[in-house]
Amino acid sequence: MDSSCSAHFFTSSPKLLFTAHLTAVKMPNLSLGEKEKFFLSPNSGRKELFPSIHDPPTKELSVIVPSYNEEERLPLMMDETLEYLEQRQKKNSSFSYEVIVVDDGSKDETTKVALNYSKEYGSDKVRVLTLLKNRGKGGAVKMGVLSCRGRYILMADADGATKFADIEKVEAGLKDLQSGPDNMAISCGSRAHLEKATIAKRSYFRTLLMYGFHFLVWFLCVRGIRDTQCGFKLLTREAAQRTFSTLHVDRWLLFLHFRAFDVELLYIAQCLKIPIAEVAVQWTEIEGSKLIPFWSWLQMGKDLLFIRLRYFTGAWNLEMPKKVI
Numbered sequence: 232m233d234s235s236c237s238a239h240f241f242t243s244s245p246k247l248l249f250t251a252h253l254t255a256v257k258m259p260n261l262s263l264g265e266k267e268k269f270f271l272s273p274n275s276g277r278k279e280l281f282p283s284i285h286d287p288p289t290k291e292l293s294v295i296v297p298s299y300n301e302e303e304r305l306p307l308m309m310d311e312t313l314e315y316l317e318q319r320q321k322k323n324s325s326f327s328y329e330v331i332v333v334d335d336g337s338k339d340e341t342t343k344v345a346l347n348y349s350k351e352y353g354s355d356k357v358r359v360l361t362l363l364k365n366r367g368k369g370g371a372v373k374m375g376v377l378s379c380r381g382r383y384i385l386m387a388d389a390d391g392a393t394k395f396a397d398i399e400k401v402e403a404g405l406k407d408l409q410s411g412p413d414n415m416a417i418s419c420g421s422r423a424h425l426e427k428a429t430i431a432k433r434s435y436f437r438t439l440l441m442y443g444f445h446f447l448v449w450f451l452c453v454r455g456i457r458d459t460q461c462g463f464k465l466l467t468r469e470a471a472q473r474t475f476s477t478l479h480v481d482r483w484l485l486f487l488h489f490r491a492f493d494v495e496l497l498y499i500a501q502c503l504k505i506p507i508a509e510v511a512v513q514w515t516e517i518e519g520s521k522l523i524p525f526w527s528w529l530q531m532g533k534d535l536l537f538i539r540l541r542y543f544t545g546a547w548n549l550e551m552p553k554k555v556i
Contacts, residue, residue: 259479260366261552263374270358273350281360281378284472292316292328293381297371299335301389302344308391309348313357315395330357332389333375336365369492370481376471384471388462393420397512401465404508415470415505419456419497420463420512447532451539452498456509459493463512474499479547480538491534498538502549 269278282289294312298305309330316328332345342361349357360375372386383405385398397420404418445457453459466474477499480492500507541547 258552259373259477260370260481261373261377261476263378264363267360267362267374270354270360271346271349272354273346274353279354281358282380284377284379284468284475286380288380288382288468290327290329290380291382292326293376293379293384294328294330295372295375295379295384295386296330296332296389297335297368297375297386298332298337298341298345298389299365299368299371300337300339300341302337302340304391305332305341305344305389308387308389308395309345311391312387312395313348313352315398316356328356329380331375331379332357332359333371334359334361335368335371336362367481367492368490369478369495372492373475373478373481376475382468384466384468386462386464386466392515393461393463394513394515397463398465400510400512401463401508404510405465405467408506408508413469414467415473415503416467416508417470417474417497417500417505418465418508418510419458420461420514421456421458421509422461422512422514423457423509444531447535448494451535452494453501455501456497456507458509459497460490461512461514462490462493464493464496470500470505473503473551474505476551477549479541480534491538494535495538498542499549502542 263281269280271278294316296305296308296312309332312330316330320326320328330348332341332348334342334345342359345357345359349359351357360378362371362374366374376384376386383402385401387393387395401418401420405416408416408418448459474496478492478495480495497507542549
């Protein structure tokens with residue numbers, strides 16, 4: 232994946248290499264606190280231990296929904312998601328699912344809202360993982376993935392920007408891949424087909440930033456994937472276990488909605504030669520934070536550069552941790 236151009240860039244900047252290596256947190260944070268290892272069964276009032284991704288799967292599909300202060304937007308997404316999943320289960324009795332809402336240290340009633348769905352559908356179908364401290368979206372997704380039961384694992388944002396029924400498109404993309412004997416494959420929802428329409432609505436400067444972002448992703452980390460940022464990704468259990476156990480980046484750049492952990496996830500997958508499909512999905516822009524152009528662009532570039540440099544210098548590596556808690 233390295234080009235002579237990028238390799239020369241890295242080796243010609245010893246001070247930058249040293250900084251990236253020195254400031255790296257060497258091991259990924261894979262541990263839950265003692266109180267975070269349990270989910271509440273609202274109907275019985277009992278707390279039960281979350282399973283591990285290293286256990287054999289007992290569900291066909293796990294949907295991981297990272298949520299931070301989402302008490303208002305979460306119900307719309309959950310209603311759409313659960314209606315689809317329930318209808319699918321009625322049509323196919325062998326289909327089973329779970330939805331894990333990961334409350335990422337919210338300051339509002341996100342956990343309470345999610346627990347209402349757990350009470351309605353049962354904790355076998357809807358579970359709530361409440362993190363005591365905010366870990367960032369990547370950290371929330373990772374903790375949900377490491378605690379799930381599905382043969383297939385879908386990341387889905389709480390804002391409902393992607394139509395949930397498009398899971399069928401990413402499933403088709405996954406099936407078209409040659410996953411090999413290790414059964415590792417990833418299918419990414421993509422909004423790249425919508426770029427031409429959105430460019431007409433953007434300022435020249437924001438369009439320039441978008442193309443600059445695409446170039447940095449391509450030059451530093453991930454090639455062949457036009458949209459790394461769509462939060463609608465489907466993984467086989469084996470691919471999720473391998474990539475998320477190695478994932479270091481937890482946070483994202485709030486003002487730009489730039490998800491550095493998505494880039495690292497796909498970088499790891501490409502380094503491990505895990506097949507990746509990119510599939511067009513429906514997407515609706517949801518109101519949120521506004522771009523702070525110059526600072527956001529600099530921070531984005533720094534995040535991408537440091538991901539690459541930390542693997543380049545060996546501060547981060549692709550080896551599986553000896554123990555995942």
